[in-house]
Amino acid sequence: MTLPLTHPDALFARLGDETLRRVLWAFYARAVQDDQLGPVFTRKLGPFPRGGWPLHIARLEGFWRAVTGGPSAYRGQPGPAHADLGIGAAHFDRWLTLWEETLREHLGPAEAQALLTLAGRMRVNLERHARPFPPPTQETP
Numbered sequence: 001m002t003l004p005l006t007h008p009d010a011l012f013a014r015l016g017d018e019t020l021r022r023v024l025w026a027f028y029a030r031a032v033q034d035d036q037l038g039p040v041f042t043r044k045l046g047p048f049p050r051g052g053w054p055l056h057i058a059r060l061e062g063f064w065r066a067v068t069g070g071p072s073a074y075r076g077q078p079g080p081a082h083a084d085l086g087i088g089a090a091h092f093d094r095w096l097t098l099w100e101e102t103l104r105e106h107l108g109p110a111e112a113q114a115l116l117t118l119a120g121r122m123r124v125n126l127e128r129h130a131r132p133f134p135p136p137t138q139e140t141p
């Protein structure tokens with residue numbers, strides 16, 4: 001079954017607060033253990049699940065509530081937040097793989113597919129902002 005992404009309010013209503021929160025904590029618990037993604041997250045947010053993690057996940061809850069049509073006060077800027085993390089296509093591929101694994105474990109197939117599709121679309125935009133290889137700083141002779 002395919003959920004109608006043109007009516008995303010149906011998606012949040014089907015997920016609910018608790019499930020969304022559970023999926024996000026499970027996803028980041030997995031991402032932080034990953035060889036490729038873990039160091040990027042830990043550098044920015046500190047040791048999971050303390051440091052900046054509760055705030056990060058609360059923001060992500062707001063973000064996912066907004067994009068699935070739930071009530072949300074999220075007003076962040078995901079693009080710039082990813083500009084200087086030193087990430088590129090391979091990181092985004094890995095992110096989506098772990099996202100898919102987490103969704104398949106926690107949700108029914110229709111909800112999992114809908115959240116995977118949404119993340120795949122957003123990845124395109126975030127990757128445009130990301131600058132994986134900043135130019136070397138000019139050395140003065």
Ligand code: HEM
Binds near residue numbers: 119120122
């Ligand atoms: C390569 C994969 C990714 C990495 C390593 C990554 C890492 C991060 C980090 C470290 C932050 C915190 C930035 C800060 O506090 O300044 C962040 C914020 C965020 N990320 Fe990602 N991210 C990735 C992919 C994604 C994807 C695919 C999405 C959406 C589907 C996403 C959505 C967000 C959102 C909404 C925020 C909050 C931005 C704000 O402050 O408003 N990220 N990410």
